[in-house]
Amino acid sequence: xxxxxxxxxxxxxxxxxxxxxxxxxxxxxxxxxxxxxxxxxxxxxxxxxxxxxxxxxxxxxxxxxxxxxxxxxxxxxxxxxxxxxxxxxxxxxxxxxxxxxxxxxxxxxxxxxxxxxxxxxxxxxxxxxxxxxxxxxxxxxxxxxxxxxxxxxxxxxxxxxxxxxxxxxxxxxx
Numbered sequence: 496x497x498x499x500x501x502x503x504x505x506x507x508x509x510x511x512x513x514x515x516x517x518x519x520x521x522x523x524x525x526x527x528x529x530x531x532x533x534x535x536x537x538x539x540x541x542x543x544x545x546x547x548x549x550x551x552x553x554x555x556x557x558x559x560x561x562x563x564x565x566x567x568x569x570x571x572x573x574x575x576x577x578x579x580x581x582x583x584x585x586x587x588x589x590x591x592x593x594x595x596x597x598x599x600x601x602x603x604x605x606x607x608x609x610x611x612x613x614x615x616x617x618x619x620x621x622x623x624x625x626x627x628x629x630x631x632x633x634x635x636x637x638x639x640x641x642x643x644x645x646x647x648x649x650x651x652x653x654x655x656x657x658x659x660x661x662x663x664x665x666x667x668x669x
Contacts, residue, residue, distance in 0.1 A: 518623055518625060521637045529589040532593055533555045533586060533593065534556055534592075534593045535557055535594040555580060557575070557580075559574065573601060575606060585614075586614060589621075591621055593623050593624070595626070597635050600631035607633070624638050628646075629643045
């Protein structure tokens with residue numbers, strides 16, 4: 496649900512999973528065949544996992560991080576892992592890069608540049624996200640929703656960004 500001022504988008508678990516399914520359909524209907532899915536951790540892990548199951552393709556993971564402060568709401572320095580975790584040797588062939596959103600687009604742009612320059616076994620690379628914000632400097636190949644007002648997206652699991660074991664103990668103590 497987008498707030499009236501367009502500054503916040505609240506997404507339920509059902510809406511989130513529906514977006515992943517719509518993304519799968521867009522990719523499928525494009526006719527593009529790929530060999531591997533590479534998701535960006537953390538935001539791309541949930542969509543990457545579901546797409547991996549739907550397309551029956553191996554799931555590789557590359558860790559990136561830029562949103563750390565204030566429960567994941569303040570963007571800082573971009574860190575990109577030096578290694579990709581994959582169940583089949585090294586990542587190669589046609590790769591679908593998956594993240595949750597193209598916010599500023601800087602993370603996706605940096606990762607695509609890195610993959611194209613440092614991973615010669617990748618013969619073709621396309622990107623897929625659930626949301627693309629208007630201010631993004633990167634345009635993904637596949638996206639479900641284009642957000643003109645650049646809202647802050649409240650994903651259904653973000654409560655865990657500030658959840659600590661002590662809070663869980665309090666919640667579940669009888």
